[in-house]
Amino acid sequence: MGVDRRRLFRILVVDDEPDLLEVCELALSLAGHYVQTLGGGARVREVVERFHPDLIVLDWVMSDVSGPEVLLELRGTEHAKTPVLMMTALADGSERVRRIGADGFLGKPFGVEDLERAVEALLG
């Protein structure tokens, strides 16, 4: 893992795909981070206030509340500065993510190295 192992982070992963959520949790946990997962966008603010993540990994398309909506809601709170890594399977995801002002972009599908690099870029 490229991230400095002596500095571990609290990471919140939000996606309504349970399997992907589980593998992301496993990958980040094995890298030594403290990971919290959430299966939808509706409760992100509540969990953020309790969990105080250093990074939020957020899916764009979710059935309840979408990633951009979550991002907008967070931007109006004291957690506005918490970096958000946006994941998306949308074709023009990179451009869209840039437009809405997320801190990082991860296009699905991605491998464990891509996830590590993206996390490292925001926290390293």
Place this chain on the structure above:
Amino acid sequence: MRLESDPRRSSKPRTEKRAVPLWEPGQGEEQRVLGAVIRRRREDILDRWLHRLQAELDVDRADPTDLKNALPDYLTKLADALERADATAGEQAWMEVARHHAVTRVRLGFDIAELVREFTLLRRVLFEVAREEGVMDNDRQAERIVELIGSATAAAVQSYVDARDYEARRVEAEHVAFITHELRNPLGTAMLTATQLADAPAAKRARLWELLHRSHRRLRDLVDSVLATEEVDAVEVVPSPAKITLEELLGPLTIAAELAAQAKGLTFTATIDPKLVVYVDRDLAVSAVQNVVDNAIKYTDAGGVVITVEEQPTRVVVHVYDSCAGLSEQELSVIFEPFRRGRTGKAGSGLGLTIARRALQAQGGAIGGESAGEKGCHFWLTLPKAGQ
């Protein structure tokens, strides 16, 4: 994916021809009389036209408001054009309405022959009414009506072709985006899982293998569904109907559905007269009912699913009620189209109801749905009954 539009016909700039005046000076009075009749008898003309159109079309296809669409406005503009001294300006206005009318016909699924037929029927009704009013007393007036309806038909057909090509491209792009998005999700899980396997601790590997298998199965199912729809699209489905009892048709399906419902903690009841005999292609009919019942269970999180059967003189209607969160009018209007999911919250290919509809239509059946708000949804499938 099959693309129906022909790129060679795509939106090349078209040169607008200058409108030719519809009548010569000195004939204004005749036209004004005709215009006044159309204005005064507008509702009658529309009713007669609608009556004939409905007799020729599949009556279930659209409600009268949709069918009339821009026609009331069209007739008003037509009357304006006839009454005005400046015929060219009037013509622009009603030609525009004719074009707009054609565009909405694409959405209602009309073909070109039906569109042309609409204008032919309108011409006939106008002739009738003009004769009744005694204003069709010379050939010039008859010619005028033919000319007016003829040019509107040409404008409408051109508009129809442009809109249909555009619609085909838009739907095509939506399909590709949908499939790509749906493929990327399980592919994302597969890739992230596979890249972790080598370094994962032994205790985690079994679970990773399981997740990898599962994502592969989802990918396979999605590809299968896409191919199934494409096959139905590309090949004319020739059903092989036979007499079959509802017990044979629905028995195994309802047992499987009951198990699936129980696994989700839902109630499930199926009240079926097992001896009723229908005349259907067994595989196609089972596939259709299966898709609807699967959806009912998938989208219901609390409550249950109820299946009942209603016998009618020539057909049997299978009703499927669920207590899902409901569907909006907009969702109901697209739910039978490929790659559209009413509620985006659940995994699925967005093809189940499309396959069901095509399977039924191929053998003279039909499918429909309605939503009672948050009380749930009701879908029904009609199956032709075996001859007595």
